Amino acid sequence: MHILIFGASGHVGTGLAHHLSAKHRITGVVRSQRDEATPYAPIVVPRWVDRPQTVIDELHRVGAPPVDAVIAAVGGWYVDEAMIDRGIDAFDQDYTSYLRGHFSACTVSEGLADAGGSDRVRHLALNGVASVEACVGSGAISVFGAAQEMLIRVAAAESRSGVYRELKVMAPIGGDDRNDLHGGVETIGLPAVADAVIAVLSRPEEHEISTQVHA
Numbered sequence: 001m002h003i004l005i006f007g008a009s010g011h012v013g014t015g016l017a018h019h020l021s022a023k024h025r026i027t028g029v030v031r032s033q034r035d036e037a038t039p040y041a042p043i044v045v046p047r048w049v050d051r052p053q054t055v056i057d058e059l060h061r062v063g064a065p066p067v068d069a070v071i072a073a074v075g076g077w078y079v080d081e082a083m084i085d086r087g088i089d090a091f092d093q094d095y096t097s098y099l100r101g102h103f104s105a106c107t108v109s110e111g112l113a114d115a116g117g118s119d120r121v122r123h124l125a126l127n128g129v130a131s132v133e134a135c136v137g138s139g140a141i142s143v144f145g146a147a148q149e150m151l152i153r154v155a156a157a158e159s160r161s162g163v164y165r166e167l168k169v170m171a172p173i174g175g176d177d178r179n180d181l182h183g184g185v186e187t188i189g190l191p192a193v194a195d196a197v198i199a200v201l202s203r204p205e206e207h208e209i210s211t212q213v214h215a
């Protein structure tokens with residue numbers, strides 16, 4: 001498959017590209033040029049969230065083959081003070097980093113699907129345990145994670161030619177130093193996440209719109 005990854009510069013995006021690139025062609029959307037070698041072919045689209053069509057234009061400009069699948073690994077992670085104490089500006093900022101990016105990634109998938117590829121374009125959004133539990137100190141991530149599931153459900157219901165799924169990774173992903181692993185918290189390895197991603201993308205019809213992978 002030719003897989004397009006949003007959030008390619010992040011922990012999950014880079015890790016997935018690393019594990020998937022042996023068998024799949026990976027193009028990563030990044031907002032700024034990377035100095036280091038990457039396990040994906042980067043396309044630099046600084047304002048892709050505001051202008052999703054520029055991603056499709058850039059794919060055409062570099063002569064990329066049709067995209068079969070899109071992975072949205074946009075967002076991140078923090079533990080801070082209570083959501084309401086963080087204030088409205090932080091809440092707006094988190095909306096921008098999470099839900100807004102996922103909306104634009106869906107916009108790109110819909111544009112690619114409408115343009116016609118080798119098959120129906122499959123879109124997989126990554127989500128986490130915060131979307132089903134009120135995570136203290138990461139409250140806005142819970143709010144926007146829960147909304148993200150409905151974003152994918154609405155896209156799936158309304159799409160003319162795309163296939164939309166989400167994968168909730170229900171444990172911290174190994175190797176991410178931002179996770180608090182005190183008290184023996186179990187992590188899930190990137191190879192297991194990569195296997196789950198490929199299972200959904202290869203056979204979306206066998207998976208619910210929202211599926212979970214556990215440690």
Ligand SMILES: NC(=O)c1ccc[n+]([C@@H]2O[C@H](COP(=O)([O-])OP(=O)(O)OC[C@H]3O[C@@H](n4cnc5c(N)ncnc54)[C@H](OP(=O)(O)O)[C@@H]3O)[C@@H](O)[C@H]2O)c1
Pocket residue numbers: 006007008009010011012013030031032049072073074075076077096097098101126127128129169170171172173174176179
């Ligand atoms: N890490 C975990 O343990 C874990 C566990 C479960 C689920 N997940 C899921 O995995 C996904 C990615 O998490 P991660 O840990 O890889 O996060 P990360 O390392 O912080 O990377 C976040 C990515 O999102 C992009 N991004 C952030 N804000 C953006 C904005 N305003 N506009 C456009 N792009 C933006 C970043 O791009 P730039 O570099 O261009 O800023 C970066 O590539 C999330 O959906 C999360 O729910 C992660």
